[in-house]
Amino acid sequence: MSDQQNPSLIGQHANYVAAAAKETVGSVTGSEDWKATGAQEKQDAIDGMKSASENRDPNSSGFGKAEEMAGKAVGCEGMESEGQQSKTSQ
Structure with a gap:
């Protein structure tokens, strides 16, 4: 990727x-x-x-908490979910 x-x-x-x-x-x-x-x-x-x-792969290419918060702000569940996943691996 x-x-x-x-x-x-x-x-x-x-x-x-x-x-x-x-x-x-x-x-x-x-x-x-x-x-x-x-x-x-x-x-x-x-x-x-x-x-x-x-x-x-959100575990290797996600933006963590920033991505999760941005997803919440714009109402994008996928972005929020990938942010949550990548945050746990950082």
């Missing part, structure tokens, strides 16, 4: 949060374009997270 994948995973989580915010703004303002774009970007980020985390 390449260390290059961890930044990609984190970047995809950031993309997801930004897309969710865009979708929310679209909902609040009534902008269908923003809602649709946000929804599509969220799905792209989910696909990117899945791709980046394939074959990832």
Whole structure:
């Protein structure tokens, strides 16, 4: 597993949060374009997270407590779980 994948995973989580915010703004303002774009970007980020985390071993490439807390903050159960797993091995 390449260390290059961890930044990609984190970047995809950031993309997801930004897309969710865009979708929310679209909902609040009534902008269908923003809602649709946000929804599509969220799905792209989910696909990117899945791709980046394939074959990832959280025991050797996780970010521990930081990853767990970030997962809780953005509501990503997978990130939270992998953070918990990697924290126990650090």
